[in-house]
Amino acid sequence: MKKDDIENNQDALLEREIWRLVKSALAVEALPMSAEKICQIEQQAALVGSDDSLFPLAGLLVLAGSLFMIVALESLLPGGMVVEWVNLKILSMTVLVANFVLSPLAALMIVRRRKFSYAK
């Protein structure tokens, strides 16, 4: 059998196979999603999106708080620069509260994201 004939036969076989597979797979009329169910997905998506936007904000605030803490500690070191416009007590309290609130929030978000991991 010539090479061209073999290739033509293989093409014809592939054509018939694809035709059979596609016809068989699409034989059933699929039910579309109802408007109600699509709406449910959209609403959930908006909630998930707003949750996720808090995560970088939480991270930024923790970072800002940590930087303030470094400045405050630096001012306490012997010979360190005294930053007069910083009230150390208020600064420390703010950083403490921020870290107590935001760190658990950030951790919760990480845990929630890891929980539903379907990555291949």
Next chain:
Amino acid sequence: MGPYGKGDIRLEESKLVARMRKGDPEAWRWLCETYGKPLFLFAYYRNGDNASGAEDIRQETLLAALQAIGNYRGEVPLFGWLCGIARHKLSDEAERLRKQKVSLNGIGDDAEQHGLVLVGTSLGNESLPEEVVEDTETRAAVVQALWSLPEKYREVIIYRYYREKSVGDIAKRFGCSYKATESLLARAKKAFRRSLVEEEKYEKR
């Protein structure tokens, strides 16, 4: 270059996924409208031709995808990833029904009085003949392979093989030349075959 060819589909999908991660309702609506029907078909075939079960699996899959979209890395097409979630949901449901069936066996004749309905046979495919089971799984694999293709490839395959349109008719519809359409069809068939083979390899793992 991955198993699904050059990066076109991946670039489009990555833009869509970025919007989905931000919770863009329009992106999720597009996903539901584009992949809702094939996802139903996939679940239907894998669920032993159970339509109401497939409907539930589809909704659960999309809700789970909402939570897990942050973990989608793009190694497989988006629809393939959704099918992966659907498989997990189907096996969870099968396990739940298997346990229910086991506990019903314990109950014995009281099962009917308890009003428990067994649908485990359709999920477990236990009572279906082997050739139908295979055919059902193949159909699910074909659905997954088709919807994992770029839209243009999928459309040309559906028009050619499902709607049985001639290449000339498809060329008119797409506004392309006959030669260009023939070439598109050849590439689409190759990509479809590759996609199906990849799907079969994954199933056998």
